[in-house]
Amino acid sequence: MITYLVFIGIALALTVLFLLYRTQVLLNVLQGKLKTTSRVDGANKIHGILFFLFMVLFFVGMFVGQEVYKKYYLPEPASLHGVDTDYMFWFSMILIIVAFIITNLLLFTFPWRYQYKADRKAHFFPDNHTIEIIWTIVPAAVLTVLLFWGLKLWTSITSPAPQDAQVIEVMGKQFAWQVRYPGKDSKLGKYNFKRIDANNEFGIMVEDAHSEDDFIPRELHLLKGKPVELKIRARDVIHSVFLPHFRVKMDAVPGMQTNFWFVPTISTKEMRAKLNKPDFNYELACTEVCGRGHFAMRFLVVVDEPQEYAKWLAEQKSWKSQNEDYFAAKKKEVSASQKTASVENEKKVASF
Numbered sequence: 001m002i003t004y005l006v007f008i009g010i011a012l013a014l015t016v017l018f019l020l021y022r023t024q025v026l027l028n029v030l031q032g033k034l035k036t037t038s039r040v041d042g043a044n045k046i047h048g049i050l051f052f053l054f055m056v057l058f059f060v061g062m063f064v065g066q067e068v069y070k071k072y073y074l075p076e077p078a079s080l081h082g083v084d085t086d087y088m089f090w091f092s093m094i095l096i097i098v099a100f101i102i103t104n105l106l107l108f109t110f111p112w113r114y115q116y117k118a119d120r121k122a123h124f125f126p127d128n129h130t131i132e133i134i135w136t137i138v139p140a141a142v143l144t145v146l147l148f149w150g151l152k153l154w155t156s157i158t159s160p161a162p163q164d165a166q167v168i169e170v171m172g173k174q175f176a177w178q179v180r181y182p183g184k185d186s187k188l189g190k191y192n193f194k195r196i197d198a199n200n201e202f203g204i205m206v207e208d209a210h211s212e213d214d215f216i217p218r219e220l221h222l223l224k225g226k227p228v229e230l231k232i233r234a235r236d237v238i239h240s241v242f243l244p245h246f247r248v249k250m251d252a253v254p255g256m257q258t259n260f261w262f263v264p265t266i267s268t269k270e271m272r273a274k275l276n277k278p279d280f281n282y283e284l285a286c287t288e289v290c291g292r293g294h295f296a297m298r299f300l301v302v303v304d305e306p307q308e309y310a311k312w313l314a315e316q317k318s319w320k321s322q323n324e325d326y327f328a329a330k331k332k333e334v335s336a337s338q339k340t341a342s343v344e345n346e347k348k349v350a351s352f
């Protein structure tokens, strides 16, 4: 309460001071002490100069900042389509920067260049159809080109994956990524969310023969030059698969599968050498603020040369082999429940 009263008191005091000042000015005018013939005072010139100075400082700051923070930019794209998306990104960026510089040059130099002068009269300029047509058609044409270019690019990126693509399932949950490889048969076993439990994070259906050789590694290994198709899903809330170095981003949505395929082109080793950072690693991050542990959703990604990849593949053990007891018990349970279901069905049929 006291704070409010203090605020009101200050506001009233300021109002009184302002009114006193106005009265004094008016008094001066009445007494002829203040020349009213001049429509502007020296502040006009100062403002003009300040506008200009601000522009110079701003542009210098912009380019210096860009040089200083360049080191935080993403390195060159490590995927085939990434080269095209980057090209389009930088093309649009340069267009935007040029337009930005031209408009701001005009905006900030005009108050300085055309500041008030007693002997200069403003030019009355109601409209000009030619100029309006130009500044409508040129941006519209540029935007149309960018739009169709982008659409064409997106269609090619999201086209169906090639037949020989390595299929990998990526599943997001609060708060970790898990990946599943299809094993030697190149086919992922079916899953059902009802089967999810402490042992079976993916809800793998044990009765599907394809699930027997599926393996669940702790790192995402990709083979350089081989197309990879990610089959993406989420267990709880929306997550988002983000592989910044490969320019890949796709939401992981509960109850629905999304896909993204790409071709990694630079192995982890090569990227380390290029960046001169021996501890560099590709990563899979989550770009959907999915809860308290969102920050922890980092998964290591390794792009291997063929020999390293073959070696890594050979080391992987199937999920089944690591959970033999669970697998066997679950399989029994499932076949028992299938039997009772079929008996009940027969009963139903018989009762008709």
Ligand SMILES: [Cu+2]
Residues within 6 Å of the ligand: 172, 173, 238, 239, 240, 286, 287, 288, 289, 290, 294, 297
């Ligand atoms: Cu997430």
